[in-house]
Amino acid sequence: MNTILIIANLLVLFTFIIHTFGGDQNLREIEPDAESPNRLRIFWTMGRGAFHIVSIDFLFATIGLALINFTDFFEEPALLLNLLALYFLGYGIAFLTSLSISSKFPNIYLKMWQWLLMFVIAGLIFWGNS
Template identity: 85%
Template sequence: MNTILIIANLLVLFTFIIHTFGGDKNLKAIEPEQDSPKRLRIFWTMSRGAFHIVSIDFLFATIGLALINFTDYFQESKLLLNLLALYFLGYGIAFLLTLIISKKFSNIYFKMWQWLLMLVIAGLIYWGNS
């Protein structure tokens, strides 16, 4: 059993739970009113849908890591772990770039720390696979 990969697995599981339920609660708080312009409701709904596509990514990553950690389901687990590490690295870089190109507010990189979480998960998976 690889403790580093289990820690990564737990972080991804917690990320899935918090992202899915906490994130949706935050999204509901900014939902446009029923009488808001249709364009705003469409953009909000599209954003919410894209947000939950990422939730499913976290769910599948959790399941994949669990299968790698606790079963012999995959024959090429090293390759899959490398892909997952790159996947989370990509998420981290994309989120960080989004912050870089967005309008700034105080402590943006610490208040919006998800980029760092993704890089930590990527690092743990890479380290655990080494």
């Protein structure tokens, strides 16, 4: 058993749970009223849908890592781990880029720390695959 990959697996699982349920609760707090223009409701609904596409990404990454950690399901787990590490690195870069091009507020990079979480997960997977 690879402890580093198991830690990465648990971190992705917790990320999935918090993202899916906590994140959706936060999104519901900013849902436009029924009387709001359709345009705003459409944009909010598209954002919520995209948000939960990421939830499914976290779920599938959790399942993939669990299969690698606890079974011999994949013939080339090292290749898949490299892809997962790049995947989470890409998520981190995309989130950090979004913060850098968005309107700033105090401590934006600390309050919106998800970019760092993605880099940590990518690093753990890469390290565990070494």
